[in-house]
Amino acid sequence: MTVTQITTPVRCTEIDVNGHVNNAKYLEYYEWGREDWYEQHNLPYDTLRDAGVVTVVARAEVDYRHPARQNDQLTITSWVTQVGRKSFRMKQQITGTNGNLISEAIFVIVTVDPETGQTVPVPDLIGQFVG
Secondary structure (H helix, E strand, C coil), rough: CCCCCEEECHHHEECHHHHHHHCCHHHHHHHHHHHHHHCCCCCCHHHHHCEEEEEEEEEEEEEEECCCCCCCEEEEEEEEECCCCCCEEEEEEEECCCCEEEEEEEEEEEECCCCCEEECCHHHHHHECCC
């Protein structure tokens, strides 16, 4: 399995004065999707840390396509598209209740030694899930 999906409702606390989801909330939705991706691939934080690596978002590129509104059901889809030497790219999309594309994003995630804070090579346990 390389692609994961989670679904969440839009709550009233996530709406801005314009009546749609505040742009900052999308970063949180994407984080939930990434955490689910790690969990679904048996890569929880402790497993990565035991392998001598933690992951850190170094870049986020987010495109907003359509507004999401209160009570919409959002599906966050996540997958790794590319693995470099010390970083990898994760593509994510959020679709709405009727399947329309709400937002899409690319995250550059670096692998870091938890003790030194220095970047380290991406371990095979992450790289094997490209696709």
